[in-house]
Amino acid sequence: MLDRPVEEFAAFAALAPAQVDMLVAAIEATNKRQQEALQRAVEDSLLQIPPLLRAAVKAAVGLR
Amino acid sequence: MTSLEVRAEIIKLARVLDRNPEHLLFLAETPAADIRRLREATHEHLFDGDRARFRRIATATKLLPTRLAASIAEKSFAPVFLARIAGEMPADRAIEIAQRMNTRLLADVTLELDPRSVGPILHGMPVSVVRAVALELLHRAEHIAMGLFVGYLSDRAIREVLVAIADEEDLLRIGLFIEARERIPTLVGMLSKERLRRMVKLSQDEAKDLWAPVVALMAQVDPVAQRTLGDMVAEQGDESLTRLMHRCQAEELWPSILPVIARMSPDKQAALLRLEALAEPDVLTGIFTAVQEHGLQRTMLPLIATMAVDDVVAAAGAVGEEQLVRLFNAAESAQLVPQLLAMADELDDQERSWLAAVAAAMPEALQDRFTTEVDRAQLWLPLFDIAAAIPHDARAGLAGAVRRIAAARPELVEQLAELAESRGLADLAAEARAATG
Numbered sequence: 498m499l500d501r502p503v504e505e506f507a508a509f510a511a512l513a514p515a516q517v518d519m520l521v522a523a524i525e526a527t528n529k530r531q532q533e534a535l536q537r538a539v540e541d542s543l544l545q546i547p548p549l550l551r552a553a554v555k556a557a558v559g560l561r
Numbered sequence: 562m563t564s565l566e567v568r569a570e571i572i573k574l575a576r577v578l579d580r581n582p583e584h585l586l587f588l589a590e591t592p593a594a595d596i597r598r599l600r601e602a603t604h605e606h607l608f609d610g611d612r613a614r615f616r617r618i619a620t621a622t623k624l625l626p627t628r629l630a631a632s633i634a635e636k637s638f639a640p641v642f643l644a645r646i647a648g649e650m651p652a653d654r655a656i657e658i659a660q661r662m663n664t665r666l667l668a669d670v671t672l673e674l675d676p677r678s679v680g681p682i683l684h685g686m687p688v689s690v691v692r693a694v695a696l697e698l699l700h701r702a703e704h705i706a707m708g709l710f711v712g713y714l715s716d717r718a719i720r721e722v723l724v725a726i727a728d729e730e731d732l733l734r735i736g737l738f739i740e741a742r743e744r745i746p747t748l749v750g751m752l753s754k755e756r757l758r759r760m761v762k763l764s765q766d767e768a769k770d771l772w773a774p775v776v777a778l779m780a781q782v783d784p785v786a787q788r789t790l791g792d793m794v795a796e797q798g799d800e801s802l803t804r805l806m807h808r809c810q811a812e813e814l815w816p817s818i819l820p821v822i823a824r825m826s827p828d829k830q831a832a833l834l835r836l837e838a839l840a841e842p843d844v845l846t847g848i849f850t851a852v853q854e855h856g857l858q859r860t861m862l863p864l865i866a867t868m869a870v871d872d873v874v875a876a877a878g879a880v881g882e883e884q885l886v887r888l889f890n891a892a893e894s895a896q897l898v899p900q901l902l903a904m905a906d907e908l909d910d911q912e913r914s915w916l917a918a919v920a921a922a923m924p925e926a927l928q929d930r931f932t933t934e935v936d937r938a939q940l941w942l943p944l945f946d947i948a949a950a951i952p953h954d955a956r957a958g959l960a961g962a963v964r965r966i967a968a969a970r971p972e973l974v975e976q977l978a979e980l981a982e983s984r985g986l987a988d989l990a991a992e993a994r995a996a997t998g
Contacts, residue, residue: 501602504789509595526578531607557618559614
């Protein structure tokens with residue numbers, strides 16, 4: 498999940514498996530929450546700008 | 562033992578994950594650097610996935626005049642969206658646009674920025690804008706975020722922000738989370754003695770729970786500032802020092818505070834030695850365990866010597882033999898004496914003198930226990946090396962102990978006498994031989 502060598506997290510091997518699972522779940526939940534918040538923010542923001550600019554920004558962020 | 566750094570890292574990670582720090586206390590034994598690495602990797606995971614699309618928008622804004630870009634940003638874009646775009650812009654362009662935006666929005670955006678982008682933007686931002694945003698963040702009690710940003714500010718910006726933050730309690734709460742610890746001495750150097758004294762006074766208010774931030778600050782500054790701050794705590798009176806002892810014991814802060822205590826002025830150390838709290842077995846065990854676990858033997862040696870030197874004992878008045886016995890018991894259970902002797906090769910002459918002063922000033926009963934420990938750990942040679950560093954007269958106490966152990970253990974006599982002679986300590990060799998002669 499995290500794009501770093503496993504050795505960087507050697508210290509976490511001392512944790513119980515359930516604790517590691519909890520950390521992983523918390524990171525994933527944060528990621529999901531932030532992605533959703535960002536998506537909402539992008540969509541809300543686009544509604545506020547002139548149509549011409551909106552089309553350009555939509556294209557840039559890959560929205561239809 | 563949970564160090565202050567580990568606690569601060571747990572709180573910072575909990576903030577990123579939007580969790581209660583209590584739920585991450587299972588990380589208490591994980592090194593602070595590893596928790597920090599996990600936090601940084603989490604940031605990468607959160608921010609790196611969709612950078613390309615925001616980079617395209619950032620590139621597109623180059624086509625707009627700054628004023629127009631700022632106006633659209635301010636009126637139409639949500640902070641989290643702006644933060645992602647700003648993170649993909651060259652810092653100077655982001656700064657240009659930011660200067661035309663209102664402070665509240667800037668604070669919102671700052672909190673949403675990828676931490677890797679914050680540095681270049683904050684570093685180049687005009688001081689007046691930094692100051693205004695800092696005050697807005699302070700108004701929102703964003704101490705953790707402010708602690709992260711300190712490392713990116715110029716000295717001039719830090720100075721301005723410090724002046725703008727009127728309440729020392731805020732400074733302490735930010736200080737606990739400063740990521741760039743190497744800046745702390747500079748930052749503390751910018752504060753007047755009056756402000757430092759107010760910080761120390763604030764720690765007295767138990768309701769504010771500020772001992773940990775004060776101790777964290779004291780632990781991070783240079784030796785001169787450590788003495789200043791340590792003395793300021795002592796100037797608050799015995800009650801203050803007692804509270805410090807008890808909080809350090811309860812919160813396991815000894816590794817952070819012991820180097821500060823070792824640097825306090827001698828009269829303040831003497832005041833500390835008078836404290837009843839310092840004679841409590843739990844406190845002494847906590848201190849010596851921290852010395853042993855964190856390798857603070859050499860840092861603490863001058864203080865330990867001070868504890869044993871007659872004139873300080875006399876000045877302290879209340880530090881009698883019973884207290885020294887308790888002190889020795891704690892040192893013994895932490896195996897401090899053998900450890901110090903085992904380090905004898907690394908000690909300089911002054912440090913050897915200090916150690917010898919400890920040995921010479923001990924009551925007879927303790928000297929016998931001391932030599933028993935030396936014998937058990939086979940550390941006679943380093944002991945004699947240390948004895949050779951002190952004047953003949955000052956060796957009288959040690960001579961008595963050598964004589965007594967030689968009398969009790971005749972099989973040691975020749976070994977001790979030969980070792981003593983090999984170090985030019987004819988007096989101690991004669992004592993050993995006289996015990997059985």
